[in-house]
Amino acid sequence: MAEFTYEVAKISNKNKFSEVITEIARADEEIVVLCADIMQSVGPGFIKEFPDRYISTGIAEQDMIGIAAGLATCRKKPFAITMAGFASMRACEQVRTDVAYPRLNVKIVGTHSGISAGAMGTTHHAIEDIAIMRSIPNMTVIVPADYTETEKATRALVDYDGPAFMRLARNPDPVIYREDYEFTIGKAVTLREGDDVALIAAGRMVIEAMGAAQYLAEKGISARVLNMHTIKPLDCEAVRKAAWETRLIATVEEHTIIGGLGGAVAEVAAEEGKAPVKRFGLKDAFSTIGDEKDLRRKYGLTAQDIARNVERMLN
Amino acid sequence: MAEVGRSKVEKLGVEELKEIAREVRRRTVQTLHGAGGGHYGGSLSVVEALTALYFRVLRYDSSNPSWEERDRFVLSKGHACASFSVALSMAGFFPGEWLESFNKFESPLGVHPDMHKIPGCDMSTGSLGHGLPVGVGMAIAGKFDGKGYRVFVMVGDGECQEGSIWEAAMAAAHHRLDNLVCMVDRNMLNLDGPTEEVMKLEPFTKKWESFGWCLRCVDGHDMGQVVEALESVPFCEGKPSVIILNTIKGKGIPFLEGKVSSHYSKLTDEQVSQVLATL
Numbered sequence: 001m002a003e004f005t006y007e008v009a010k011i012s013n014k015n016k017f018s019e020v021i022t023e024i025a026r027a028d029e030e031i032v033v034l035c036a037d038i039m040q041s042v043g044p045g046f047i048k049e050f051p052d053r054y055i056s057t058g059i060a061e062q063d064m065i066g067i068a069a070g071l072a073t074c075r076k077k078p079f080a081i082t083m084a085g086f087a088s089m090r091a092c093e094q095v096r097t098d099v100a101y102p103r104l105n106v107k108i109v110g111t112h113s114g115i116s117a118g119a120m121g122t123t124h125h126a127i128e129d130i131a132i133m134r135s136i137p138n139m140t141v142i143v144p145a146d147y148t149e150t151e152k153a154t155r156a157l158v159d160y161d162g163p164a165f166m167r168l169a170r171n172p173d174p175v176i177y178r179e180d181y182e183f184t185i186g187k188a189v190t191l192r193e194g195d196d197v198a199l200i201a202a203g204r205m206v207i208e209a210m211g212a213a214q215y216l217a218e219k220g221i222s223a224r225v226l227n228m229h230t231i232k233p234l235d236c237e238a239v240r241k242a243a244w245e246t247r248l249i250a251t252v253e254e255h256t257i258i259g260g261l262g263g264a265v266a267e268v269a270a271e272e273g274k275a276p277v278k279r280f281g282l283k284d285a286f287s288t289i290g291d292e293k294d295l296r297r298k299y300g301l302t303a304q305d306i307a308r309n310v311e312r313m314l315n
Numbered sequence: 316m317a318e319v320g321r322s323k324v325e326k327l328g329v330e331e332l333k334e335i336a337r338e339v340r341r342r343t344v345q346t347l348h349g350a351g352g353g354h355y356g357g358s359l360s361v362v363e364a365l366t367a368l369y370f371r372v373l374r375y376d377s378s379n380p381s382w383e384e385r386d387r388f389v390l391s392k393g394h395a396c397a398s399f400s401v402a403l404s405m406a407g408f409f410p411g412e413w414l415e416s417f418n419k420f421e422s423p424l425g426v427h428p429d430m431h432k433i434p435g436c437d438m439s440t441g442s443l444g445h446g447l448p449v450g451v452g453m454a455i456a457g458k459f460d461g462k463g464y465r466v467f468v469m470v471g472d473g474e475c476q477e478g479s480i481w482e483a484a485m486a487a488a489h490h491r492l493d494n495l496v497c498m499v500d501r502n503m504l505n506l507d508g509p510t511e512e513v514m515k516l517e518p519f520t521k522k523w524e525s526f527g528w529c530l531r532c533v534d535g536h537d538m539g540q541v542v543e544a545l546e547s548v549p550f551c552e553g554k555p556s557v558i559i560l561n562t563i564k565g566k567g568i569p570f571l572e573g574k575v576s577s578h579y580s581k582l583t584d585e586q587v588s589q590v591l592a593t594l
Contacts, residue, residue: 058485060482065448071453094479102431
């Protein structure tokens with residue numbers, strides 16, 4: 001097969017978020033940013049421009065989420081930033097009890113998502129965060145695929161009054177959107193039409209799903225690609241349509257196959273009683289050390305791997 | 316006793332406050348007994364502090380609970396919701412009849428407070444160690460907006476075994492939050508036994524001071540001392556204030572006072588009548 005190529009962005013989603021939130025903060029005085037000591041990695045622009053609206057909590061994620069909740073009770077719009085694994089696990093109970101239960105307007109930004117922290121290893125990989133956050137009532141969970149979508153999602157989250165978690169990778173991701181498009185929380189984006197298989201992906205895996213669709217096309221298999229940027233509330237209608245209109249649904253995520261995007265889609269498909277679901281992701285195992293590209297190969301999360309497996313399942 | 320309400324316009328004297336505290340204590344016992352039992356110990360140890368707050372110190376408007384200029388109060392030790400609810404109802408936030416539904420199916424009032432169900436409750440609590448970080452956030456918001464409100468957080472002493480309390484203690488001093496007051500119910504008892512046996516807190520006052528807080532210790536059942544301390548905040552400019560309330564768990568019920576069993580108890584009708592007769 002001809003090799004699938006793509007353009008990699010010049011900016012990571014986390015750095016794009018930092019730029020966008022700084023820009024929005026110029027017009028919206030209620031925006032405040034909290035960070036548990038990774039702001040130099042996310043992008044220090046906000047601190048330089050709004051030192052009085054930046055709250056450093058030090059390496060204290062639980063405290064950061066609690067402080068954000070307190071700010072939200074006083075009508076502030078806090079964005080609390082830490083690595084996705086620490087946001088979802090170290091501060092999990094504060095997220096659940098101080099933010100989600102009282103339905104406070106706190107936005108939690110989890111960086112270094114999936115295995116994007118590479119050689120930092122298991123402690124800094126986040127492969128359970130979607131499952132954890134998704135299980136919490138009142139929580140919205142968003143996984144942007146590239147920097148354009150990160151910008152759109154950030155703006156949408158500023159306008160949305162309620163708890164939300166946004167998951168961003170560490171490094172520049174491939175470009176999915178070459179121009180402006182309309183982002184709506186909870187509405188999947190069909191990137192490619194097809195009726196043999198529906199590849200439902202999120203975040204960094206959207207480009208791999210696109211590549212898989214190209215490889216499958218060479219084999220005469222027509223693949224639909226859905227960018228499921230919002231894991232919760234899930235676009236159940238898009239999943240049901242895929243279940244009825246294709247022979248197989250395959251989910252692709254940089255996350256454990258338990259409880260994340262694959263889990264969410266499988267729940268809907270199972271209740272619909274239609275279409276088998278194949279989940280691509282980490283198979284209930286801790287990730288290892290390595291460059292993120294090597295790790296994706298190891299876990300079968302490349303376009304070729306996905307295409308090969310889908311083809312086998314369909315034949 | 317009539318509902319008192321609106322401390323922002325009234326300044327009750329210590330003797331009147333003592334009378335109100337007596338009534339808060341009576342209604343707390345009735346409420347918990349009506350619920351079939353509950354957290355008598357930690358609800359009764361904070362009665363004087365809650366009374367001083369709601370009938371003298373806090374600025375609020377019970378007819379407009381979300382008044383933006385109000386002082387905030389976070390009951391971080393959420394299991395004292397019974398006496399907290401009694402104080403709020405007597406302060407005029409909701410009818411006293413609500414107390415009869417305490418812990419009942421779909422009641423707004425339960426073991427731990429829900430800010431969306433209880434008028435006058437500024438934060439939902441229950442899991443220990445959460446209230447002080449939230450109070451820090453409220454205090455920072457007040458500083459951002461140049462508002463003069465104060466934030467009072469009530470924590471239990473056993474609760475200070477949670478690491479998040481000390482994360483927040485560090486943050487409050489770092490951000491120079493002299494609009495934040497932490498009140499510690501030092502009743503010396505955890506659920507499992509004396510705090511010093513379960514997990515040693517001493518030297519407790521030194522811990523707070525070394526974290527950058529200005530501290531005062533009072534007899535938490537001496538209304539004059541409690542009021543005097545609460546009215547003296549901030550103790551130092553540019554620093555958060557902590558008041559250690561030396562209290563007796565289960566205060567007012569002689570057979571529970573200072574006992575581990577007071578944490579969660581069920582009393583008989585006869586015991587309750589006996590207690591109410593002496594209060």
